[in-house]
Amino acid sequence: MAKDIKKVVLSYSGGLDTSIILKWLRETYQCEIVTFTADLGQGEELEPARQKAEMLGIKDIRIVDVREEFVRDYVFPMFRANAVYEGVYLLGTSIARPLIAKHLVDIAEEVGADAIAHGATGKGNDQVRFELTAYALNPSIRVIAPWREWDLQSRTKLIEYAEKNQIPVPRDKRGEAPFSVDANLLHTSSEGKVLEDPGQPAPDYVYQRTTDPEQAPDQPEIVIIGFEKGDAVSINGETLSPAELLTKLNELGGRHGVGRLDLVENRFVGMKSRGIYETPGGTILLVAHRGIESITLDRGAAHLKDEIMPRYAELIYNGFWYSPEREMLQALIDKSQEFVSGEVTIKLYKGSANLVARTSPYSLYSEDLVTFEEGSGTYDHHDAEGFIKLSGLRLKTWAARNKRAGR
Template sequence: RETGCDTIAHGCTGKGNDQVRIEATIATLAPELKVIAPVRSWAMGREEEIEYAREHSIPVKGGTETAPYSIDDNLWGRSSEGRWIEDLEQPPLDDVFQLVTPPERAPDQPTVVNIGFEKGVPTSLDGEALGLIDLINRVADMAAANGVGILDHIEDRIVGLKVRDIYEIPAAAVILTAHRELERLVGTIHQNRFKESMDEQWAYLVYAGLWWEPLRTDLDAFMEESNSMVTGTIGIKLYKGSATVITRSSPHAVYDSQLATFSESGGLFRQTASPGFIELFSLQSRMAWQVRNQAAASEENAS
């Protein structure tokens, strides 16, 4: 609108997710704009795109002799599709990995990283305060060097196709692991169980290009509140493809070592209260078991 544009063109195919994301956003924010999608309109496959680029001297990363991988790169990671990846019986070939060292070639000594969070946002690495972009890049470098962040994944696209992707997500593999562990430490069992379903719903909306869906902003409000206590530090060991939580600390931890010990602790937890709790906790299960036994006995007597 600022430039007087009346048309938007994109190079997405008719099989991918990006066409949905782009055009759903346009239809929401500027429905008057015309959309042109030549690759989709001309029903071009990867080989036809390469041929078109070759004929019109359009540079293609990886060259135009053979169709390259279909690659999406961003700060969070990299996804690769196409070529041998489409053969589900073909194990990953090393030439696809451009970010992450294959685990079998990673160092024999582990690397330990400590990620600090404030209200759910990663703010420090090994005690050094960092901006979010710098922190993500540093974590990505350390994780990638240790073979962490490779995901061979079957994806259900928005348009209904089931495809295979190779993801290289070193930063995500570490930071999300740390964040989830810190959430578990500071949240109640009810918060943590519910949060998993909210994470999945939020991620799907964004994945599907529904950024402007009102539910996304509703969920944002929930995420903001649920992360208000997610402050602390998580230590993670990176070793040959694995990211393992090894230390945890938070001023808001719903954890008391005196209560957690197997020794008599007193305080909020009284072992003598357990029998009554167990009786009530198992009440419906015991009732249902009796009902089933009675029904089975009635059927047996009737026969």
């Protein structure tokens, strides 16, 4: 089987685990390796990844800035749906995986590779997300998942393997890491080790992107976000690209301690896990988007979106971004956004992002209809009597039946 593999495209971070995977792939499959490193706005210098790959003998090294693509083509479509998993999680890790996998598949096709490889473990969701995406985009692609094949199942064995093969082991990797981190422009996710007991509060040092709300500024900050067809396009009147806008919202929200979440979630693979998430910009964006929708969406459209949102969010969480049902739902969601344009005013203060005003040239809100003062006569109060009688007809019939039955 291994002899069939001549070239592999590896999702490579430059860290210890993927460097070990790189060496293991070469040793196990005797294959040529192409590395792909995505700049998703994780906040790390990526040049060391190039240097590490070169040191390990890789000739074809791909480091690609995908921040704009990530926000424009993945984050923004998801936020048009107001997607949250299990009521609170803004899907920061979930939405990044299909983008990485898409690039792996594209590079594999470009260089004529036989397979792609990833560093996701056999216990998590990411292995599912990477592989379902790969199969959806190329049904004949082969996927190598070293964590499901090798016997390096402990930190000690990984370090022993690294030392045996002259792979540099950073000093901070020689002991047990206090927790693991995944980061991109949308969020930071921390889990494992000191966070594994959900009965214990997370240590303060786990939080990396947000100020402790108790230590946040004592004065609130007002932010005005402009929308066009469901997508945020400006902050305080300044037009920004998708990645620039999310970066700015992260800065604003992080300063005020917005977007912290301590969550025990249900993984797709069947277990529960506890994670600490920081999504400052995304939290502001969700509040703002729901605010502009509140005056531009018809009631039926808004309620239908709320009904399908949990299904849409679950598809993303479970790795089905590239599925016919997600694309069908996206078409419905995008149709609803045709008039979702205008401005929303948000107040940031001590961990909260509160909507305080919203305006739109396409607003469905009518002061004339809702006023307590005398309106123009568009609404006749007497019409409500017949409306209530018809709405209550089935309830009266049901109650009469129950009375006859002695209930």
